[in-house]
Amino acid sequence: MLRAPLKLHVFSVAEDPVALGLVPSLARPGGNATGINFFSFEVNAKRLGLMHELLPKANRFAVLLNPASASSAEATSKALKEAARTLGLDIVFFNATTADEIDAAFAAFARERPDALFIAGDGFFGSRSVQFATLAVRERIPASFSTRVLVEAGLLMCYGADIVETFRQVGVYTGSILKGAKPADLPVLQSTKFEFVINRQTAKSLGLEIPPMVLARADEVIE
Numbered sequence: 190m191l192r193a194p195l196k197l198h199v200f201s202v203a204e205d206p207v208a209l210g211l212v213p214s215l216a217r218p219g220g221n222a223t224g225i226n227f228f229s230f231e232v233n234a235k236r237l238g239l240m241h242e243l244l245p246k247a248n249r250f251a252v253l254l255n256p257a258s259a260s261s262a263e264a265t266s267k268a269l270k271e272a273a274r275t276l277g278l279d280i281v282f283f284n285a286t287t288a289d290e291i292d293a294a295f296a297a298f299a300r301e302r303p304d305a306l307f308i309a310g311d312g313f314f315g316s317r318s319v320q321f322a323t324l325a326v327r328e329r330i331p332a333s334f335s336t337r338v339l340v341e342a343g344l345l346m347c348y349g350a351d352i353v354e355t356f357r358q359v360g361v362y363t364g365s366i367l368k369g370a371k372p373a374d375l376p377v378l379q380s381t382k383f384e385f386v387i388n389r390q391t392a393k394s395l396g397l398e399i400p401p402m403v404l405a406r407a408d409e410v411i412e
Contacts (some may be wrong), residue, residue, distance in 0.1 A: 198372070199362045200224035201355055203310065204260060206377055215377040223372040225358050227350040227380040232335070233265050233310075234272035236348040239385060240305055240333050241276050243346060243403050247304035247331070249279045253294055255311040257286040265309045280307075291317060295324040303330070310335030310349060318342035331395055337386045340411060345395070346387045350380035384408045 198221060200211060206226055212218040215226070241247065252269055254262040266282065273280045281303060285291045291314075298306065308314055308321065315338055322343030325332045334340065335349035358378055366372060388411045392399050404410065 198222040198224070199359055199366065201227060201359050203227055204264075212377055215379070217373070218375065218377055219373050221372050223362060223375040223377055225355050225362075225378050225380065227352070227355045232349055232383065233268040234275075236333060236335065237269055237272045237278070237307060238276060239348050239403070239406075240307065240331075240346065241278065243387070243399065244305050244331055244397070245400070247278075249281065249303045250305050250307055251298055251301065251303035251330075252280050252282050252307045252309065253291075253314070254282060254284055254309045255286055255313055256284045257313070258311055261311065262309065269307065286313070288317060288320060291320060292324070295328055298330060299328055306330050306332035308332060308334045308339070308344075315339070326391075326394070329395060331391075331397065337384065337409075340386045340388050340391075343391055344388065345391045345397075346385070348385045349383060351382040351384045354382045355380060386411065 200206065200222060201224055202209060202211070206212050206224065207215065211222055212220065254265060256262050269280055281301065283294045283297060285294045306325065314334070315336060318339045319342055321332070321339055325344055331345040333346045333348070334344055335347060336352050337347050340347045362375055365375065385407050386409045387399060387404070387407045389399065390412060
């Protein structure tokens with residue numbers, strides 16, 4: 190009788206792999222899965238702080254969440270509420286789970302007139318880069334995301350784990366396993382490389398002067 194081949198997995202996740210039940214321990218995965226934890230939610234407070242430095246006159250921030258990703262939306266909401274209290278900022282939450290709901294959220298921004306927009310790190314949101322860039326330009330609202338894809342499309346800034354580096358690490362682990370390494374012996378890695386990217390062209394179109402100290406801290410400035 191033939192045995193089914195053992196399935197081995199290399200994952201890349203934003204949430205805690207232990208909390209998700211993927212592994213019992215980061216240091217000792219102990220099963221047939223290992224991978225990378227790239228810290229999407231833990232850096233939310235840092236991103237809000239960078240937005241505040243980049244936009245020192247902004248006091249009221251809209252935050253767009255995807256409630257379809259309940260655990261990530263909850264983690265983002267909690268972190269930003271705490272960070273906003275520390276920074277003395279007002280935040281207003283909006284939800285969107287579809288392209289039409291993103292349009293509706295921007296219609297609400299037009300009525301509410303927040304000073305800036307914080308788009309939660311979310312796979313669906315990341316796939317709507319052209320829509321977000323188009324709407325942000327139309328509404329003239331400075332906005333940020335967790336990865337560079339939306340900044341390259343036209344948003345003002347991003348701060349988060351370097352996704353290219355994350356994928357590289359996934360490839361390294363996959364290669365090691367194909368050569369005979371056991372996932373149980375490969376500790377779950379956590380992102381150590383983060384990137385802060387600013388779109389200077391977008392800043393100019395919004396009439397924003399980027400503070401020199403913030404500009405100096407950017408890993409890349411898109412002209």
